[in-house]
Amino acid sequence: MEFDLLVVGGGVNGAGVARDAVGRGLSVLLVEQDDLASATSSASTKLVHGGLRYLEYYEFRLVREALEERETLLAMAPHIIWPLRFVLPHANATRPAWLVRLGLFLYDHLGGRRRLPGSSGLGLTGAPEGAALLPQYRKAFVYSDCWVDDARLVTLNAVDAAERGAEIQTRTKLISARRIDGLWEARLRTTDGAERTVRARAIVNAAGPWVSEVLGGALSVKTGSATRLIKGSHIVVPRLFEGDHAYMLQNPDRRIVFAIPYEDRFTLVGTTDVAWDAAPGPARIDPAEVDYLCESVNRYFRKGVTAKDVAWSYSGVRPLFDDNADSASAVTRDYVLEVDAPQDEAPVLSVFGGKITTYRRLADHVLERLAPFFPKAGPSWTKGAVLPGGDLPDLDRKALAGALRTEHPFLPEDLAFRLARSYGSRARTILGEARDLAKLGEDFGAGLHAAEVDYLVAHEWARTAQDILFRRSKLGLHIGPDGVARLEAYLRAMETTGAEAAPSPAPSLKARGA
Incomplete structure (x- = not known):
C-alpha cells in the first residue's frame, strides 16, 4: 500500500x-x-505554558511561540486544557524581586495574552494561598498558565x-x-x-x-x-494545600519545581532534570530524585512529605536537541x-x-x-480547529457537566464532571440512551464503567488496563487491585470476542467543519 x-x-x-x-x-x-x-508525552508536568524560566536562558522565540499557543490550545480543547494560577513564593536567596517582576512583565506581554489574567504581587499573610506555606514566606507573585491532560x-x-x-x-x-x-x-x-x-x-x-x-x-x-536525553521524574503525594491554584517553587540550585493540584486528592510535584545515558526506554525515578522533590516541598510547605508519602511516581526521557549546554536544566x-x-x-x-x-x-x-x-497539499488549517469533544460553548466544562446530569439525572456529580473533563461533548456517545447506572455496564471502581471501556477500545486504541487507567484516564490512582483485575479480565474477554480495536469515522465530523 x-x-x-x-x-x-x-x-x-x-x-x-x-x-x-x-x-x-x-x-x-x-x-x-x-x-x-x-x-x-504522558510523562510531562501536565502544563501548557510559556516556560517562564526559559527567559533566563534568552529563549525569547520559544517563549513567545509557547505563550501564543497557550490560548490557541485552550480554545481547541477546553475539556482537557484549563487555566491555572501559579503562586511563586518570593525567596530572596534565589532571584531578586526586580528580576522576577521583569520576567513576569515579559511573560505577560510577549505572547499577546487575551483570556488569561496577568501577573500581580501577593501578600501571603492572611491570604488563602499562604495558609499552606511556612511562615517565613510573606510575599509572592502570581501568574497564569494552563493545565493539560497530556496523554x-x-x-x-x-x-x-x-x-x-x-x-x-x-x-x-x-x-x-x-x-x-x-x-x-x-x-x-x-x-x-x-x-x-x-x-x-x-x-x-x-x-x-x-x-x-x-x-x-x-x-x-x-x-x-x-538528541540529549534528559530524565524528568514526578511524584504524587496526598494533597498539600486547598484551592485550585498551583505553586512554582524556587530551589537553591536555581531549578524550579511545580506543586500542582492533581486528581482532587493529590498534589503532583516535579520535575527533575537528570542526564540519561542509557538507551531510550522505560525510566524509573531514583531515590535521589524522590529526596530532591520531597526537599523542595519541605522547603516551602507546612505539611512535610517523605518518600513514604509518595502514592505514585512516573518518569520520562525527554529527547532534547543537543546544544552542548553545560547542565541538563540549561539544554534548550x-x-x-x-x-x-x-x-x-x-x-x-x-x-x-x-x-x-x-x-x-x-x-x-x-x-x-x-x-x-507535496505541492498540491492544502494550506495551514489547525489554528482554531477544535479537537474532538472540544466544541464547548464558552469553553465551559462545568456547564457541560450540568447538562449531562440534566440529560442523565442518575449520574453522580463527580462522574458527570469527569466525563465532561475527559471527553467533552463526546461524553454523550459513551452515555448513549442510558437511563440508570446499570445500563453503563460493569463498574470497575471510581466510576469507570464498561460503556466507557468499550468506547476507549473502539475509538481510542486502548488495549490494556494500563492504557485505560494511566493514559486515557488517571483512574489508576483511585481503583483498587480487585477493580484492576476485573478490568483486565473484561479486556481479555473483549479480545477473545474480537471487539473493535481501532476507531471508525465519527458521524459528528461534518458538524466540526471537516
Whole structure:
C-alpha cells in the first residue's frame, strides 16, 4: 500500500503531524511501537505554558511561540486544557524581586495574552494561598498558565487524524526502510509478529527519544544532529494545600519545581532534570530524585512529605536537541527539524526536541518544510480547529457537566464532571440512551464503567488496563487491585470476542467543519 506520508512515533509531535498532514489532503499512516503517548508525552508536568524560566536562558522565540499557543490550545480543547494560577513564593536567596517582576512583565506581554489574567504581587499573610506555606514566606507573585491532560491531548489528535482519513497503527514498529524509485519502502512489524510492507513518498521521524536510533538504524541515514536525553521524574503525594491554584517553587540550585493540584486528592510535584545515558526506554525515578522533590516541598510547605508519602511516581526521557549546554536544566527546549533529501530521493524529516505546548506549531512547520515535496497539499488549517469533544460553548466544562446530569439525572456529580473533563461533548456517545447506572455496564471502581471501556477500545486504541487507567484516564490512582483485575479480565474477554480495536469515522465530523 502507498501513502504520501509515513509518520513514525505516536507521541504528541507524531500525532500532531499526522492530523495536520491529513487535513491538508495527504494520505497518512502513523505507526507507534507501543501505545499512543506511552513514553515522553504522558510523562510531562501536565502544563501548557510559556516556560517562564526559559527567559533566563534568552529563549525569547520559544517563549513567545509557547505563550501564543497557550490560548490557541485552550480554545481547541477546553475539556482537557484549563487555566491555572501559579503562586511563586518570593525567596530572596534565589532571584531578586526586580528580576522576577521583569520576567513576569515579559511573560505577560510577549505572547499577546487575551483570556488569561496577568501577573500581580501577593501578600501571603492572611491570604488563602499562604495558609499552606511556612511562615517565613510573606510575599509572592502570581501568574497564569494552563493545565493539560497530556496523554489525552495525544489521543485526541490521533482520533481527529483517523476521522479525517489517516491510518493509525499502534503496537507497530518500523523495522527498516530503504529508498526505491523515489519512494520509501518500509517494513513494519506488530507486537504479535505480523509484518507488512508499505511505500511512502516521505517519512516524518517523530520517534522522540528514539529519533536518532530510527534515523541511523531503521533508515540508515547519517546526521550531524543529536538528541540529549534528559530524565524528568514526578511524584504524587496526598494533597498539600486547598484551592485550585498551583505553586512554582524556587530551589537553591536555581531549578524550579511545580506543586500542582492533581486528581482532587493529590498534589503532583516535579520535575527533575537528570542526564540519561542509557538507551531510550522505560525510566524509573531514583531515590535521589524522590529526596530532591520531597526537599523542595519541605522547603516551602507546612505539611512535610517523605518518600513514604509518595502514592505514585512516573518518569520520562525527554529527547532534547543537543546544544552542548553545560547542565541538563540549561539544554534548550526548542525544536530543530532536519530534512535529509538527496537529489531525486524520498525525503525524511526528523524532529529533534520540542515540548507539548508548541506541538501544533511544530507540526505546522513540519508541513511547511515538506511543502516542496507535496505541492498540491492544502494550506495551514489547525489554528482554531477544535479537537474532538472540544466544541464547548464558552469553553465551559462545568456547564457541560450540568447538562449531562440534566440529560442523565442518575449520574453522580463527580462522574458527570469527569466525563465532561475527559471527553467533552463526546461524553454523550459513551452515555448513549442510558437511563440508570446499570445500563453503563460493569463498574470497575471510581466510576469507570464498561460503556466507557468499550468506547476507549473502539475509538481510542486502548488495549490494556494500563492504557485505560494511566493514559486515557488517571483512574489508576483511585481503583483498587480487585477493580484492576476485573478490568483486565473484561479486556481479555473483549479480545477473545474480537471487539473493535481501532476507531471508525465519527458521524459528528461534518458538524466540526471537516
